[in-house]
Amino acid sequence: MPKIPRPESSAAWGSVLRVHAALVPVIDQRLQASTGLSLAWYDVLLELNAADERRLRMSDLGDRVVLSRTRVSRLVDEMERAGLVTREANPDDGRSAYAVMTSEGRRVFRRAAPAYLAAIEDEFAATLSTSDLATVRRILDGVLAGHAEQSAQVRR
């Protein structure tokens, strides 16, 4: 059964695109100005920090990161040179490599986090009520859940 497109769908999607386009550069610049970290680097540190033992396989890191995605390999190169992460072999599988946050990486992340959160509060959340924020999150997470399921169906 073909779904009939609703006008509200493209309107809401357009708002997502516009918010993203308007805010990402601004937040990126604020973060860089106050901490020296690009949003892409922060994104990697954020995911590693949240991960078990602060380490992720390269492919899992690629799946989670929302900015660079296919660029993780080179990104980790650069961050390794900067001393924020290291690569470690996986003893259980010689094909895969872990990216591991260093203690220096953790220090840098902790120092940058307040600036990141403040930028989001100012640029994104300032005019919204806490319940509006929770509502946006609930609805958009529903999109992601539905989307994951849809992709899974294709794979069957």
Next chain:
Amino acid sequence: MPKIPRPESSAAWGSVLRVHAALVPVIDQRLQASTGLSLAWYDVLLELNAADERRLRMSDLGDRVVLSRTRVSRLVDEMERAGLVTREANPDDGRSAYAVMTSEGRRVFRRAAPAYLAAIEDEFAATLSTSDLATVRRILDGVLAGHAEQSAQVRR
């Protein structure tokens, strides 16, 4: 007065980033597969189509476009070669140029629109109620309004 970051803020912002990261490539590929148009080209046609007399100054087009942004000049080059837009001089101001949609551009846009709307309905809106869609739009448009005002304050 410093605003204290709320946990809901970064959570909601994270959801925006994840939805964007997950859906843009999928919608782009669906659109290209069924119409041959990239999302960037469609974006330009969409803005020109909505504009008065289907024309915009290059800088205004750059402000509206959500994907390419700084690339409008070269984008219009390519689309001009493809016959979808033309450049026209502005009789009132010799510095500025208009990008104008051709009738061929309009034809291509009209043929592509159903595929674009269907992709959004399937990939983004399928699991959402119409009122959820309206809610997301209302809240995110509020972010944009507040953000425009904030930037305006900086300029003062």
Next chain:
DNA sequence: GAAGATTGACGGATCAATCTTA
């Protein structure tokens, strides 16, 4: 042969410099 990861090559996005007109 397939999964995990890296690399070279290419196209997209951005910055600064430039050109023209106001």
Next chain:
DNA sequence: TAAGATTGATCCGTCAATCTTC
């Protein structure tokens, strides 16, 4: 001097090819 637009150089992001291990 500034606004509008384009261009060259450079960096980011992606695809396909490759290498290694399973």
